[in-house]
Amino acid sequence: MKLLLDQGLPLSAADLLREAGIDTLHVGEIGMSAAEDLEIIQKAREDRRTVATLDADFHTLLTINEATFPSVIRIRIERLRAQAITNLLLNVIRECEEDLEHGAAVTVEPNRIRIRRLPLLPNI
Known part of the structure; x- marks a missing residue:
């Protein structure tokens, strides 16, 4: 599993996830701190990474673009510190890894x- 953490998540969570064996980048580490959401989605797609974010816009962009990849984990729990985010993401990966790998x-x-499997609004 490869993750790309969005700006709203602690930079130190990337270090903790790497220590746990998860290939993780934070947008701040790769010069994308001010990147638009679509740019982050494109980077994740190119690198075959799952995006982890607090931002609801990512799911909306997946829907609008009928995307099948990348997977996005949206965390709707606020004020979590880096260790709590890390533990949460490790649990999500454990529970959802197959779904995340397929989009x-x-x-x-x-x-x-x-x-929800991608695309979110499949052609009917």
Whole structure:
């Protein structure tokens, strides 16, 4: 599993995830701190990474573009510190790895994880 952490997540979480064996980059480490969401999606697609974010716009962009990749993990829990984010993402990866590898929009809330396979609005 390869992750790309969005700007709203702690930079130190990338270090903790790497220590746990997850290939992780933070947008701040690769000069994309001010990048638009579409640029981050494109970078994740090119590098075959899953985006982890606090931003709801990523799921919207996946829907509008009928994207099948990259997967996006949206965390809807605020004020988590780096270790808590790391533990949360490790649990999400453990629970959802197969879905994430095939393209999924994952929403993490305090009491549940919701998984939707991509594309979010398949052609009918």
